[in-house]
Amino acid sequence: MKKSLYNYILGIADNSLILGQRIGELCGHGPSLETDIACTNISLDLLGQVRSYYQYAAKIAGDGRTEDDIAMLRKEREYVNVLLVEQPNTDFAYTMARHFLFDEYHLLFLTELKKSKDMTLAAIATKCIKEVRYHQRFSSDWIRRLGDGTEESQNRMQAAIDDLWTYTDELFHQTDADKAMVSEGIGVDVTKLKNAYYEKVNTVLEESTLTIPESKYFQKGGKMGIHTEHMGFLLAELQYMQRTYPNMEW
Amino acid sequence: MTTTKNWPLWEVFVRSKNGLEHRHFGSLHAADADMALENARDVYTRRNEGVSIWVVESKNITASNPEHNGEMFEPAKDKVYRHPTFYELPDEVKYM
Amino acid sequence: MSEEQIRNLEKQFEERIARDEKIEPKDWMPEKYRQTHIRQMSQHAHSEVVGMLPEGNWITRAPSLRRKVALLAKVQDEAGHGLYLYSATETLGISREEMYEQLHTGKAKYSSIFNYPTITWADIGAIGWLVDGAAIINQVPLCSTSFGPYARAMVRVCKEESFHQRQGYEIMIKLSSGTPEQKEMAQDALNRWWWPSLMMLGPTDAESVHTEQSMKWKLKRKSNDELRQQFIDQTVPQADLIGLTIPDPDLKWNEERGSYDFGEIDWDEFWQVVKGHGPMNKERMKARVGAWERGEWVRDAAMAHAEKKAERKEKEAV
Numbered sequence: 001m002k003k004s005l006y007n008y009i010l011g012i013a014d015n016s017l018i019l020g021q022r023i024g025e026l027c028g029h030g031p032s033l034e035t036d037i038a039c040t041n042i043s044l045d046l047l048g049q050v051r052s053y054y055q056y057a058a059k060i061a062g063d064g065r066t067e068d069d070i071a072m073l074r075k076e077r078e079y080v081n082v083l084l085v086e087q088p089n090t091d092f093a094y095t096m097a098r099h100f101l102f103d104e105y106h107l108l109f110l111t112e113l114k115k116s117k118d119m120t121l122a123a124i125a126t127k128c129i130k131e132v133r134y135h136q137r138f139s140s141d142w143i144r145r146l147g148d149g150t151e152e153s154q155n156r157m158q159a160a161i162d163d164l165w166t167y168t169d170e171l172f173h174q175t176d177a178d179k180a181m182v183s184e185g186i187g188v189d190v191t192k193l194k195n196a197y198y199e200k201v202n203t204v205l206e207e208s209t210l211t212i213p214e215s216k217y218f219q220k221g222g223k224m225g226i227h228t229e230h231m232g233f234l235l236a237e238l239q240y241m242q243r244t245y246p247n248m249e250w
Numbered sequence: 251m252t253t254t255k256n257w258p259l260w261e262v263f264v265r266s267k268n269g270l271e272h273r274h275f276g277s278l279h280a281a282d283a284d285m286a287l288e289n290a291r292d293v294y295t296r297r298n299e300g301v302s303i304w305v306v307e308s309k310n311i312t313a314s315n316p317e318h319n320g321e322m323f324e325p326a327k328d329k330v331y332r333h334p335t336f337y338e339l340p341d342e343v344k345y346m
Numbered sequence: 347m348s349e350e351q352i353r354n355l356e357k358q359f360e361e362r363i364a365r366d367e368k369i370e371p372k373d374w375m376p377e378k379y380r381q382t383h384i385r386q387m388s389q390h391a392h393s394e395v396v397g398m399l400p401e402g403n404w405i406t407r408a409p410s411l412r413r414k415v416a417l418l419a420k421v422q423d424e425a426g427h428g429l430y431l432y433s434a435t436e437t438l439g440i441s442r443e444e445m446y447e448q449l450h451t452g453k454a455k456y457s458s459i460f461n462y463p464t465i466t467w468a469d470i471g472a473i474g475w476l477v478d479g480a481a482i483i484n485q486v487p488l489c490s491t492s493f494g495p496y497a498r499a500m501v502r503v504c505k506e507e508s509f510h511q512r513q514g515y516e517i518m519i520k521l522s523s524g525t526p527e528q529k530e531m532a533q534d535a536l537n538r539w540w541w542p543s544l545m546m547l548g549p550t551d552a553e554s555v556h557t558e559q560s561m562k563w564k565l566k567r568k569s570n571d572e573l574r575q576q577f578i579d580q581t582v583p584q585a586d587l588i589g590l591t592i593p594d595p596d597l598k599w600n601e602e603r604g605s606y607d608f609g610e611i612d613w614d615e616f617w618q619v620v621k622g623h624g625p626m627n628k629e630r631m632k633a634r635v636g637a638w639e640r641g642e643w644v645r646d647a648a649m650a651h652a653e654k655k656a657e658r659k660e661k662e663a664v
Contacts, residue, residue: 028421029402034280034293035641041422047414149646241408250409
């Protein structure tokens with residue numbers, strides 16, 4: 001039970017960590033100062049959530065590891081985030097599409113997690129959901145702007161959606177930890193979120209004059225620790241200090 | 251298609267807490283009103299400074315011209331009878 | 347207007363400033379006042395925005411989650427401060443795009459300190475401690491400068507920046523009380539950032555061209571040399587406290603002056619960097635120009651979308 005709960009928390013936290021790290025890369029390089037500031041706010045929200053989750057995970061593990069040990073000192077195969085969130089900031093369309101495809105899921109997920117029997121998780125979810133509601137508003141607005149903007153922006157946004165679509169199905173795969181926690185009334189049954197998710201996503205895509213991808217081929221693996229080639233480089237940066245200077249405080 | 255139009259300038263007014271008026275906080279650039287509101291939230295209320303935001307595109311503000319300050323504002327200067335201190339009260343009346 | 351009328355207006359204008367009255371954007375002002383303010387304020391804004399880059403360089407590699415969020419928040423503040431300052435400058439009749447153009451073509455300057463590389467984590471500490479420390483000394487007096495929008499922007503900036511220097515100094519404390527390797531990292535960063543930080547306060551008074559006029563307009567309250575002395579006097583004890591050594595063999599307390607004497611600054615290096623030949627000048631501009639150009643289609647799309655939306659709204663109303 002303890003082990004499952006620990007793994008379950010990592011499953012939630014790793015998504016926010018990796019996405020927060022990705023969007024944080026943009027700070028100082030966005031299309032306008034205003035957008036830069038907004039994206040940084042999102043990164044700060046996510047990393048704040050991450051700290052709450054890992055602190056809780058560290059408490060459960062009870063083996064002396066800190067939030068940072070858990071966040072920064074695992075091997076690539078031990079990170080269980082979905083493949084979607086590790087995809088690079090190819091251009092601003094990709095960045096926003098990745099966000100949007102995750103935010104819609106995140107919102108549905110947290111709405112359910114609020115009802116968790118685990119009071120800590122329920123409390124974190126209650127706090128996070130307000131932040132994520134704003135993320136969803138922000139990213140879906142950008143889907144509309146870029147989808148229904150210029151010809152170039154529409155092409156780019158369509159390309160981003162088409163490419164990232166393949167990573168959406170994994171959001172609804174259940175891990176062993178998921179199953180264990182669902183049966184305890186602690187975890188969220190993600191399989192039940194799928195229909196609502198595609199309905200919401202499709203509505204925004206349609207409003208944005210974008211085509212809903214028809215591909216039925218999906219990628220999976222992140223939740224099992226099998227990542228895309230991008231992940232190693234992301235971790236190389238994330239872990240650089242902790243790996244180069246082990247056992248030090250900063 | 252490339253437009254060379256830049257995002258217009260907006261003025262941001264923030265109410266810090268209920269009971270206070272909206273106050274001019276600054277300006278920013280945004281493509282439309284929705285974006286201006288979102289940007290204002292991210293730029294001007296990062297430290298919990300607000301509970302309500304107004305945005306208005308700067309070009310929609312009509313401002314008085316300081317060159318006319320003489321006729322605009324000086325005539326109000328000597329209308330002392332608009333202020334309570336203009337009126338004399340007997341010392342016995344302490345509060346009025 | 348006749349020359350005499352202008353002289354008259356200028357006289358009244360200078361008197362207003364001397365009386366500590368604020369100048370607002372629509373007020374009459376001498377053309378030189380406008381141009382000087384556009385130059386200094388946009389330079390200040392550019393410095394904030396270019397200043398995001400050396401620190402932003404460490405966001406993805408910050409050693410702990412706590413440090414990562416603090417750094418992100420700090421770099422984000424710099425974007426905000428750039429934005430406040432660009433907006434304040436726009437009230438003088440120049441657009442943000444024109445200011446960017448000046449930055450990107452090298453016509454406008456920014457603080458040369460940001461042309462040095464951040465090569466270790468300790469550099470993030472050193473920047474917060476020294477560079478923000480020097481910046482605060484420069485900026486606090488600007489809160490009461492004569493041009494209203496600039497003064498108001500600076501009040502906001504100074505209020506928000508109060509955590510920046512602490513953030514940096516805290517990193518240095520942690521490093522100098524850590525392992526020998528960490529302490530060495532901190533000392534190395536201090537060695538590299540000390541002299542550029544002193545240069546940051548500007549050329550010596552003898553070589554400074556704008557000082558007298560700037561004093562009158564309250565763009566400056568103290569001379570560069572006075573500010574530099576203030577910075578040194580306040581920083582040396584902070585270094586002592588955490589056991590770091592200021593890399594200046596000539597540094598010593600002067601009882602008589604009640605200040606530290608210090609060694610010769612390498613002004614050749616300063617001018618080299620100002621003229622665009624510092625270690626990172628080209629990289630910094632490449633990053634700024636790159637972000638702006640990569641963002642063009644995004645900004646265009648947002649405008650196109652806004653116009654479509656407005657049109658649809660109009661049609662609905664009919």
